[in-house]
Amino acid sequence: MYKLFHKYKNMPCGIDYKHIASVPSFVVKPMRLVAFLTLVKISLLSIALYSSAGCAHWKKDKDTVYQVSTIDALLNACYEGSVDIHTLRRHGDTGIGTFNQLDGEMIVLDGIFYKIKSDGTIVQADDSDTTPFCSVTFFEKEKSFELQSGLKLNQLSSSMLGSCNYFYAMKICGKFKTVKARSVPKQSKPYPMLLEIARTQPVFNYQDIEGTAVGFFSPAFAKGLNITGFHLHFISSDRKSGGHILDFEIDKAQLQIDETRGFQMLLPDDEAFRRLDLTQDKEKELNKVEK
């Protein structure tokens, strides 16, 4: 302890007692001890304050869906990426979306951002890749239950979730009898409307496949912002197959749910978005494209 005291004695909050020659040793030693303990206390307090400040800065917001752009902007051919994957990592470890110029489907699972390309191959996205539309959140399983064998996509119901008035992040993990999925090819300017692209999109029919469906339930009042109801993407356990789910049939799988009360949206900062007319109801068009 004495050595430690001497190590710190010249620090601003310490006292250099070697100059106090006239003070008797039975007084100096307790003074040294008190000074050392004070120093330790201040140091620990500083570390605690620094740590708590650091935590506040980096704290993950686990109860918020973070969305880039709107589904109606995507329907109107706003395909230029506006947020990069590096930024998205700070907002979620689970989610779905697409990439710059519609270059494949995005699925985010366990913090890994996958790109499902239009030829069906899957690669991990680069941090510099950007997205024109996606939703992510930090997934915390709040509820889970087994889904009935034979259940299809259109048989998923908000009653399974708890309420139809919240955003829910969800995962369906297990075996699927069938998964019908699509991915879209990269587009170039002048961009065709999404409805036009959907007419010729590559569709994959997987059978007896293990994997995870990841996605969201969005409430009816989110119309225009996102796909209302269920929107799920699929990735196989071997990470070799996937896409935007058009339909599935469950074999043996578990539904995991995360109710999220927060919603944050970042709109694109580009001329194409500024000039868009987003006053029209695109619901019918959306049903043809996404379902």
Ligand SMILES: [Zn+2]
């Ligand atoms: Zn999708």
